[in-house]
Amino acid sequence: MEFDMTKPVxxxxxxxxxxxxxxxxxxxxxxVCKDCKSKIFYPRKFCPxxxxxxxxxxxxxxxAKIFTFSTAYDMVEPKFTDELPYTIAYVDLDEGIxxxxxxxxxxxxxxxxxxxxxxxxxxxIQ
Ligand SMILES: [Zn+2]
Numbered sequence: 269m270e271f272d273m274t275k276p277v278x279x280x281x282x283x284x285x286x287x288x289x290x291x292x293x294x295x296x297x298x299x300v301c302k303d304c305k306s307k308i309f310y311p312r313k314f315c316p317x318x319x320x321x322x323x324x325x326x327x328x329x330x331x332a333k334i335f336t337f338s339t340a341y342d343m344v345e346p347k348f349t350d351e352l353p354y355t356i357a358y359v360d361l362d363e364g365i366x367x368x369x370x371x372x373x374x375x376x377x378x379x380x381x382x383x384x385x386x387x388x389x390x391x392x393i394q
Contacts, residue, residue, distance in 0.1 A: 275347050284311035286325055296328040298363055309365045332359035335366060 280288050287310075290297035299308040301315035302322040314321050337357035344352065360366050 271346065273347050281311070283313045287311045290325075290327070296330065296361075297325045298328055298361075298365060299323045300326050307363050307365055309361075326363070329362050331362040334358075335360050 278284075278288065287297050287299075299311055300306070300323065301308060301318060301320055302324050303320040304315060304318040306315055306317040307326075308315060308323070312323075315323060335358040337355055339353050339355045341353045348354070358366055
C-alpha cells in the first residue's frame with residue numbers, strides 16, 4: 269500500500285494573496301483595519317472588530333516574545349516525519365498579535381530571528 273507523502277500547502281484566497289506573497293519574500297504581513305485601527309491576523313475579508321472591508325497591510329517587525337512552545341520528536345503526521353524533530357511556538361508579536369509559528373514554516377518564510385529565539389529558550393530550559 270502506498271501513501272501520498274506530499275505535504276499539504278496553504279490554500280490561497282483572494283484576501284490572503286498579499287500575505288503569501290510577503291511570506292515568499294520572508295516578510296510577515298499583518299492586516300490593519302483603516303477604520304478602527306485593529307490589527308488582524310490571520311488574513312480576512314472583513315475586520316472582525318467593526319466589519320469594515322477597508323483593510324491595509326503592515327510588515328511585522330519580527331520581534332516577539334515566546335508564549336509557549338513544544339518540540340515534536342515523534343508521533344506526527346507521517347508526511348512530516350522527515351522534519352523531526354521540529355518546534356512549534358506561540359509567540360506574542362510586538363504588534364499585539366499571538367501567532368503560531370512552526371520551525372518548518374519559519375525556515376520556509378525566513379522568520380529566522382524568531383526561530384533563533386525559540387531554539388535559544390529551548391536550550392536554556394534543557
Ligand atoms: Zn475595524
